[in-house]
Amino acid sequence: MPNEDFVYDVVVVGAGNAGFAAVHAAREQGVTVGLLEKAPVESRGGNSALTGHLRFAYDNVEQLMDILGEQYKTDEVRSEFAKRLPQRTASELWDEIMLVTDGMTDQDLLKVHIAESYRTIAWLHSKGHDWVPSYEDATTGNIVHCEGMGYGLQERNFAICERDPGVTIHLPDRGARSITRRHGPGVWRRRHDVQRLGSVPREGSRVVKWWVRGQPGDAGPLPRPALG
Numbered sequence: 001m002p003n004e005d006f007v008y009d010v011v012v013v014g015a016g017n018a019g020f021a022a023v024h025a026a027r028e029q030g031v032t033v034g035l036l037e038k039a040p041v042e043s044r045g046g047n048s049a050l051t052g053h054l055r056f057a058y059d060n061v062e063q064l065m066d067i068l069g070e071q072y073k074t075d076e077v078r079s080e081f082a083k084r085l086p087q088r089t090a091s092e093l094w095d096e097i098m099l100v101t102d103g104m105t106d107q108d109l110l111k112v113h114i115a116e117s118y119r120t121i122a123w124l125h126s127k128g129h130d131w132v133p134s135y136e137d138a139t140t141g142n143i144v145h146c147e148g149m150g151y152g153l154q155e156r157n158f159a160i161c162e163r164d165p166g167v168t169i170h171l172p173d174r175g176a177r178s179i180t181r182r183h184g185p186g187v188w189r190r191r192h193d194v195q196r197l198g199s200v201p202r203e204g205s206r207v208v209k210w211w212v213r214g215q216p217g218d219a220g221p222l223p224r225p226a227l228g
């Protein structure tokens, strides 16, 4: 496509969840969007596809019921939620974030983040993302998670935009599909979970291997095809 012209009202760079949120928001205004992603199809999804849990504040059962997939909207689930609340209230989420960032979070931004967190999740739900009950995760304390976790989120984001005529996604190898392979209901295989950066000599002659979590496409230039 090197000589093809593309004209959009809005161009979004990066097809992570942040990019897709920008696309969804732009589409609410009825404008056309070009989404440029530099990762090839087999590793598209960004770090968003590696995310396990989207934490947000909630304080009542109905808020959680409202974002579930239809099949989970049962009395049994409602009563399981009721047993477990209060859980991850705004003040708990505040403490959690301040704890893991060692108090270095910008508090003005954190106020906005927490105040808007449930509304954002409900908005994502309105775009086609369901949450499912998840009571067993002792690490995060979550009692719901996004269906398919980050991979599910990103697979759906791509699918939603691919069937929207107002959105054009440009990948280096546009035409291929699917960032994930689904292995049975609700099970998603993680790919590119770790990316090897290299080895550096440390502690005398010992070589310490450094690994970083993230997608291979976290650095580097835009693909030429995306810019035309």
Ligand SMILES: Cc1cc2nc3c(=O)[nH]c(=O)nc-3n(C[C@H](O)[C@H](O)[C@H](O)COP(=O)(O)OP(=O)(O)OC[C@H]3O[C@@H](n4cnc5c(N)ncnc54)[C@H](O)[C@@H]3O)c2cc1C
Pocket (backbone or CB within 6 Å): 013, 014, 015, 016, 017, 018, 019, 036, 037, 038, 039, 044, 045, 046, 047, 048, 049, 050, 051, 052, 053, 054, 055, 193, 213, 214, 215, 217, 218, 219, 220, 221, 222, 223
């Ligand atoms: C292993 C792992 C686990 C995580 N777990 C959690 C978790 O449990 N909960 C949580 O809240 N957060 C978690 N995070 C953090 C979370 O994934 C990120 O904060 C979030 O995904 C960032 O979203 P994003 O859309 O900004 O970036 P990304 O999802 O990384 O998307 C950025 C996109 O931009 C593309 N891109 C980059 N440069 C260019 C360019 N020049 N041109 C075109 N495209 C470009 C990239 O290829 C990528 O697709 C985790 C991160 C990792 C790596």
